[in-house]
Amino acid sequence: MRDPARAADLLDWYDRHARDLPWRVGPRARAAGIRPDPYRVWLSEIMLQQTTVPAVKPYFEAFTTRWPTVSDLAAAEDADVMAAWAGLGYYARARNLLKCARVVAAEHGGVFPQGLEGLLSLPGVGPYTAGAVAAIAFDIPATVVDGNVERVMARLHAEHTPLPQAKPILTEMAAALTPQERPGCYAQAVMDLGATICSPRNPACGLCPWRSACAAWEAGTMAELPKKAPKKRKPxxxxxxxxxxxxxxxxxxxxxxxxxxxxxxxxxxxxxxxxxxxxxxxxxxxxxxxxxxxxxxxxxxxxxxxxxxxxxxxxxxxxxxxxxxxxxxxxxxxxxxxxxxxxxxxxx
Missing domain, CATH: 3.90.79.10 (Nucleoside Triphosphate Pyrophosphohydrolase)
Known part of the structure; x- marks a missing residue:
């Protein structure tokens, strides 16, 4: 069941505390009618997979300066893109980045498909990225769940099932809170909440707009969540x-x-x-x-x-x-x- 009051509380917080990020159209700009560029949303989400915001910022700015549109990226030489990606890690992302850009340019006229099904058909675009682009770029009420959102949901509901087994449970919880109104801002708001307030260590619960509804805060178990299965020793x-x-x-x-x-x-x-x-x-x-x-x-x-x-x-x-x-x-x-x-x- 949707909970519009809880979503509204978070959106009110986001309107006042949204992070200023180079790929983001902030809440004031969106209210003024400025729409996010799907290319920039997609590019940032690919770069942010398993990588931190501070690490991604200079790469994102360099890429969008050199290749300002998806068609520009599609026309780039493979070696140039791989060199520009060097140091960002997880290099399969860079190969899929080029494949996806070329499909969008060749098969979609340089325009990203708006629906989840169309986005999922693109190379290197999985459920998370498709949901993020659908929500942020096109205001489709798609459920967006990254590590920050998993942490917020686990604490909000005091869910003690360890990750990764808990992923489907946490996704259902996130889906139940995703609003029909302003889903793009909401997706970014819940990620911001996890990144800045509901942080892995020492969460700032006193500043959290969801504190009164948080089961982990009530039980004092914030630091224990989300639970994680023991890591295997790396060879x-x-x-x-x-x-x-x-x-x-x-x-x-x-x-x-x-x-x-x-x-x-x-x-x-x-x-x-x-x-x-x-x-x-x-x-x-x-x-x-x-x-x-x-x-x-x-x-x-x-x-x-x-x-x-x-x-x-x-x-x-x-x-x-x-x-x-x-x-x-x-x-x-x-x-x-x-x-x-x-x-x-x-x-x-």
Missing amino acids: TRLGIAYLVRRVDGAWLLERRPDKGLLGGMLGWPGSEWGEAPEEAPPIAAEWKALNTEARHTFTHFHLRLTVKTALVPMDRPPERGEFVEAEDFDPKDLPTVMRKAYDLARSG
């Missing part, structure tokens, strides 16, 4: 990264396969990642192993890379990869783990 994989420079300053790089981790990204030639990596040098050289490893943590495992460096003459061809001239090389175009290896090589 550690080993690998080798080969950083070779030519005497003229060019660096040897290779583009990783489209599928898999760091798919489509430029990086250092290396070995497979596993328990006992085998040597796989990309060029004949005298290799020097650094004393310090490049370490990085992915979603499902820790990675430790032995970094080996070498200097080669101009006339020595690589067995794989290509040399990139010094003036064309920018370490910011590399994914984070590859930049870590580069920083070690430069300092070592």
Whole structure:
């Protein structure tokens, strides 16, 4: 059952405390008739998946400056987009970003479909992203549930079922509160509430517009929720990264396969990642192993890379990869783990 009074309380709070975000049309602007750009809503939601708002802001601003419309992004070179994404992580998102932009440009005339069904048909758009774009961009009363919303719902209802098992329960709770009026503002309001008030640690319950209705606040169990199932211990994989420079300053790089981790990204030639990596040098050289490893943590495992460096003459061809001239090389175009290896090589 819908609860318009509770939604109204939250919207009243949002009208006064909405965050100022580069992809957002705030409540005053929306009241004045300014509508959100579906492209900017979609782009921000893809970038924000498993990434923080402070980390996303400069990437979003760089992308929308360089590619201001979805058609501009659709026409971009893959390598340029992957380089612009470097450092944001979860690189499958960048590949799907391009696929989606090209479908919207080619099959929808550069206009995002408005309904949930049409949005879900786009590459890389799942239920959460479709709901967010439908609600925020088109004011469709779709249920939008991210980590912030899950936390708010778990506390509001004192739901102790651990995540991820609790996801369907929390989604039903969120759906029951989603209003028919101003659903786009409401979706952003409940996310703002979780991000700024109902925070993971030390929630500011005294400032919460839903405090009087919050079962966890009444029971004093806010800090315990949401419950989470124990995390499995992440395994550690080993690998080798080969950083070779030519005497003229060019660096040897290779583009990783489209599928898999760091798919489509430029990086250092290396070995497979596993328990006992085998040597796989990309060029004949005298290799020097650094004393310090490049370490990085992915979603499902820790990675430790032995970094080996070498200097080669101009006339020595690589067995794989290509040399990139010094003036064309920018370490910011590399994914984070590859930049870590580069920083070690430069300092070592």
